[in-house]
Amino acid sequence: MIDRIETTLEKMQSDIERFYDKKVWHFLTLNGVQLDENSTEIQWIFSKYGQKDAITLFYLTATRGDIIPSVTDILPSAIISQREIVDMFGIEIEGSPKGLYLDEDSLTSPLSRCRI
Amino acid sequence: MGKKTINIPLGSQHISLLEPVKFRFECENEKIIGVDSDVGFVHRGIELACTSKFKYDVIPYVVARICGLCAITHSLTYTTAVESLLEGEVTLRAKYLRVLLVELDRIHSHMLCLSHTAENAGFEAMFMQIMGDREYVMDIQQALTGNRVQFDYIHIGGVNRDLTTDISKQIKTNLQIIRAKVDEYIEEFSNNWSLSLKYKNIGQITLDQAYEYNAIGPLARAAGLKTDVRSESDYLPYEQLGYEMQLASDGDIHSRNMIRLKEILNSIEMCENIVDGLPEGDILTKLKGKPNGESIVRLEAPRGELMYYIKGDGKAMLNRVRIKTPTFSSIPAFMEIFKGSNYADAPAILASFDPCLSCTAK
Amino acid sequence: MKLSLFKAFKNLFKTPQTIQYPTVAIEKIKGDRGLIKYGEESCIYCLKCEKACPPGAILFVPTDTPSNNPKNKKGLRYMYNPFLCIYCGECVRACPKPDEALWQSEEKPQIGVKEDKVNDDWFAVEGRKNTK
Numbered sequence: 142m143i144d145r146i147e148t149t150l151e152k153m154q155s156d157i158e159r160f161y162d163k164k165v166w167h168f169l170t171l172n173g174v175q176l177d178e179n180s181t182e183i184q185w186i187f188s189k190y191g192q193k194d195a196i197t198l199f200y201l202t203a204t205r206g207d208i209i210p211s212v213t214d215i216l217p218s219a220i221i222s223q224r225e226i227v228d229m230f231g232i233e234i235e236g237s238p239k240g241l242y243l244d245e246d247s248l249t250s251p252l253s254r255c256r257i
Numbered sequence: 258m259g260k261k262t263i264n265i266p267l268g269s270q271h272i273s274l275l276e277p278v279k280f281r282f283e284c285e286n287e288k289i290i291g292v293d294s295d296v297g298f299v300h301r302g303i304e305l306a307c308t309s310k311f312k313y314d315v316i317p318y319v320v321a322r323i324c325g326l327c328a329i330t331h332s333l334t335y336t337t338a339v340e341s342l343l344e345g346e347v348t349l350r351a352k353y354l355r356v357l358l359v360e361l362d363r364i365h366s367h368m369l370c371l372s373h374t375a376e377n378a379g380f381e382a383m384f385m386q387i388m389g390d391r392e393y394v395m396d397i398q399q400a401l402t403g404n405r406v407q408f409d410y411i412h413i414g415g416v417n418r419d420l421t422t423d424i425s426k427q428i429k430t431n432l433q434i435i436r437a438k439v440d441e442y443i444e445e446f447s448n449n450w451s452l453s454l455k456y457k458n459i460g461q462i463t464l465d466q467a468y469e470y471n472a473i474g475p476l477a478r479a480a481g482l483k484t485d486v487r488s489e490s491d492y493l494p495y496e497q498l499g500y501e502m503q504l505a506s507d508g509d510i511h512s513r514n515m516i517r518l519k520e521i522l523n524s525i526e527m528c529e530n531i532v533d534g535l536p537e538g539d540i541l542t543k544l545k546g547k548p549n550g551e552s553i554v555r556l557e558a559p560r561g562e563l564m565y566y567i568k569g570d571g572k573a574m575l576n577r578v579r580i581k582t583p584t585f586s587s588i589p590a591f592m593e594i595f596k597g598s599n600y601a602d603a604p605a606i607l608a609s610f611d612p613c614l615s616c617t618a619k
Numbered sequence: 620m621k622l623s624l625f626k627a628f629k630n631l632f633k634t635p636q637t638i639q640y641p642t643v644a645i646e647k648i649k650g651d652r653g654l655i656k657y658g659e660e661s662c663i664y665c666l667k668c669e670k671a672c673p674p675g676a677i678l679f680v681p682t683d684t685p686s687n688n689p690k691n692k693k694g695l696r697y698m699y700n701p702f703l704c705i706y707c708g709e710c711v712r713a714c715p716k717p718d719e720a721l722w723q724s725e726e727k728p729q730i731g732v733k734e735d736k737v738n739d740d741w742f743a744v745e746g747r748k749n750t751k
Contacts, residue, residue: 143553163468167484169564170581186553186566190484193491196553218471218589229304242297242618251305315673318707382627389636403652409707417708418650445623 345544415541474561661719668710
């Protein structure tokens with residue numbers, strides 16, 4: 142069963158810091174889903190050690206032009222998932238440069254329906 | 258005050274690398290103090306293709322071609338995620354046959370990693386020996402599915418081919434031969450003096466670091482972290498087949514090799530239990546409807562944990578397919594372990610992680 | 620350590636494990652995946668195989684010289700590309716008459732060379748399908 146918890150741009154860092162305990166929860170990855178032309182949903186996915194199928198998801202809706210704060214001081218292994226979201230969707234995240242998969246002369250932001 | 262440092266690349270073309278990955282090490286007199294990495298040389302855009310060109314019922318064939326060594330795990334994870342959004346049930350016989358092929362795949366993938374680690378330590382005779390013995394497993398896979406590497410065996414609702422009595426006899430004979438050989442390898446890897454100079458206390462990861470960087474797979478189990486998706490999920494009947502988690506506590510290259518060898522023995526035992534106790538029934542059932550909703554499924558590939566996220570809204574084309582591969586989430590742990598070790602040990606440490614770059618840069 | 624030296628010495632006198640393919644033929648196994656064969660007289664032109672193929676290797680294109688089959692109402696012809704096919708067998712599983720109209724044999728496909736112009740011919744076939 143998936144447990145969905147909603148959050149906003151300002152409260153996101155404090156919510157995740159209160160929730161995360163490194164010996165109980167396992168951080169999987171970041172994910173993005175394009176809802177319509179201007180808004181994208183960004184998700185942070187966690188699962189519990191030792192229990193069957195216990196998955197928790199934090200999500201927020203971001204519009205074009207927002208800058209999302211980074212979570213790498215709480216979750217050091219999120220550094221590579223953030224670079225992937227920047228490349229694929231064209232959204233800015235603090236401290237994550239472009240260029241993980243795509244070269245300088247290829248299409249930009251392929252997974253968003255409009256090319257930014 | 259600051260000593261002079263030099264930058265040495267372990268480039269995308271190197272004589273000891275099997276995969277196209279690039280590291281740039283900042284070294285001070287042979288000790289590594291900083292790491293920078295570049296993956297993404299083989300990016301093909303598969304996530305976009307799954308939502309714009311291919312319909313939901315042919316995607317198991319598309320997704321199996323992301324990687325050659327973990328082809329069946331990608332196909333099976335996607336199929337399980339879609340089946341949870343449709344109506345109908347898969348029979349127990351089809352589930353047992355799926356587990357049989359996943360465990361055979363795990364045996365040959367671990368043998369490939371062990372042979373490559375032995376080659377990087379300079380022991381080329383062992384590399385040739387293990388590759389020659391791996392052919393017994395490839396013969397069974399060719400008899401069961403028709404191909405040695407890309408099986409095309411999983412279909413939505415079941416599997417494509419059935420197990421006959423000739424194939425069962427061949428499976429049991431070949432697995433007995435492999436079990437005797439793996440016992441010899443365990444003896445060789447533990448007692449050989451020159452291999453122990455290259456493997457013991459090198460490339461260590463402590464339990465604290467494993468918790469902090471979210472390590473997965475044999476890397477985490479060698480450090481003492483109890484995590485394995487086969488005991489944390491219910492889609493496949495692993496408990497009834499005799500699965501046991503293997504743990505070690507040192508975290509160096511030697512413990513990772515031992516964990517892989519013991520996992521091969523456990524997989525051989527599970528395959529023999531499947532062939533002896535296969536239930537009766539159909540192998541394919543028709544499922545109705547179109548996928549509507551979202552679903553998250555995880556499965557244990559030979560290198561770690563694989564996750565799929567699917568979102569559909571009632572049409573034949575899916576809305577979003579997100580693939581998270583095991584090597585992708587181990588990259589932060591790699592970069593931390595390289596700091597503090599000698600430059601000459603870098604190829605052996607990289608081979609013991611078992612990287613699979615076609616899965617990472619999909 | 621002594622055991623590995625003894626084994627290395629024994630291996631000096633064994634025959635090598637590699638097969639010298641292609642001068643020596645590989646033995647065939649039962650259930651090999653080969654080319655797809657078509658029987659035109661039993662086909663009912665339902666087009667299910669065309670929808671089921673993952674890479675799109677089977678196409679039914681309109682032609683000026685259709686066959687005499689009474690079920691062929693739109694004047695179509697069956698075209699198959701053995702270089703695009705992945706030999707998975709989905710078309711055989713989707714066909715309502717699997718052993719009379721469409722079946723998978725054990726014959727190996729031929730190798731395509733540059734003089735055959737394989738890609739240009741197939742793009743012309745796809746063009747004929749899309750214009751009608």
